[in-house]
Amino acid sequence: MKRYVKLGVDIFMEHHVSLLKGKRVGLLTNQTGANEKLVSTVRLFHQHPDIHLTALFAPEHGLKTAAKEGERFSDMVHEETGVPVFSLYGESKKPTIPMMNRVDVIVFDIQDIGSRYYTYIYTLAYMMQACASTGKKIIVLDRPNPIGGCEVEGNLMDDDFTSFVGLYPIPNRHGMTVGELATYFNEEFSIHCDLTVIEMEGWERDCYFTETQLPWIPPSPNTTNLDMMLLYPGTCLIEGTNLSEGRGTTQPFEIVGAPFINGVKFQDEVNAVGLEGVHARAILFRPTYQKYVGENCEGIQLHITNRELFKPIYTLVHVLEIIYKMYPKELKFLEYGNLKHPMFDLLAGSDCLRKALLENRTNDYLAACQIDSEKFKENRRPYLRYR
Incomplete structure (x- = not known):
């Protein structure tokens, strides 16, 4: 039986639009930003009389997720709305001061897939940092972790190996939603931005995406099923x-x-x-x-x-x-x-896994992964929003 899950965007449009009234709004999104009826968040915001949409921000793969992995793209103008679209996968992955000067509040609405390497969660983190440094508020519209929120697996990153495919020490499979991660990043890594998370209704940690009634929109060209x-x-x-x-x-x-x-x-x-x-x-x-x-x-x-x-x-x-x-x-x-x-x-x-493979010590590596996973499960506990 399918579980009825109400997305953060649908709850926001019903109950929380007042948070944006009288403000210049920036929306960080891509094609996965849509409500349960597949109306895009861009259109929902643009057509709402109380929302003044002044900027769009696009992560890796672009607003329509047509760009290949690693393919940079430039700023553009959104055809339907005439709103500028700023690339966060071009000359810079971090929002610039001129970008932030166009907005008073940022809304994030993107579907993640539950893995440390997937870059959207770091685009979110960079936007949170930009909001903290410029005094802007950020609102995260939560979405399911499609591979569930119970299982955690993998090692925690070493600080010397930080990159855009691993900005913070979280496991390969973290078992958190973007809303939960946003709060975790904000507190554990001292971003301290003005953050609000709009939670879902009906999603539980043991729920895979295919167990919801929600339509699937691929977050990137190779996320097939x-x-x-x-x-x-x-x-x-x-x-x-x-x-x-x-x-x-x-x-x-x-x-x-x-x-x-x-x-x-x-x-x-x-x-x-x-x-x-x-x-x-x-x-x-x-x-x-x-x-x-x-x-x-x-x-x-x-x-x-x-x-x-x-x-x-x-x-x-x-x-x-x-x-x-x-x-x-x-x-x-x-x-x-x-x-x-x-x-x-x-x-x-x-470099532990590569060395373990070369030296025939993979059991040691996997044992260390288990320790890291258990440590992370304890660390994340205060930030979990769903049972």
Whole structure:
């Protein structure tokens, strides 16, 4: 049976519009900013007589989420409303003083997918910092964590590995909503902005997005379905290697492969481990962009068989361990000259996982992850808003 969940935006429009009356309003959003009837928050604000919308702010992938990962885009004018759209994934990822001078209050309405690497939560954090430094208020319209709010998994980031795919020490799978994270960031990392969170009604921590009545709007080009999002806290780490994570196919982040892999042997090795809640199937694929464009790649698709038992970080660590044992000379960790650390380490939040793979110490790494996860669960407890 579907659970009826009322979004923060719907509750805001019914009961809290007075918070914006007489103020110049900036809206940080993308195509996921919409009510339960799929009317965009931009349109809702623009057409409301008591809301003076003076600026739009767009995160990575743009206002319409058409830009590819890492693709910068420029400021523009919103065609329907004539309101300026400021890029927060262009020359700067942080709102500038001239941007902030156009508004008195910021509203945030974006769907997150529940993983540390996903950049929208850091765009939110940067906007909160800008609000704190300019004396502006920010209102977060809360939305579900689509992969649930109970499970927490992964390591906490080391300070030296801070980046836009890991700004704060939270686990790979954090199990919090954007509203909860906003309060957590505000207090734990001393942002201290004027923050209001408009909570949802009807959402509970054990609720996956597919268990709600809400329509799904992809937050970015490669967020295809619930299985992809459940896998993502693990499979996103593949981005930091010379393996394909399935970008350029219809199953991004469900696939791991490369031209040098024997898919059947790889499948058999993964399934022999007996990983709970997941099964590997050998595949052949040919990416249309990103790594290995137009090349035949063999590998596996990870099929989730039990959401409750499946552990994305645990699974991916074992998958990488198997690949390294099978192809120690072929597996590479990508280096970029403009980055202080390998991309894999930035995603992993430290160099511990890479070193554990190279030194056959993954059990030690996973044990440390468990300690970090339990520590985070205690730290986040005062900031949880839903039972």
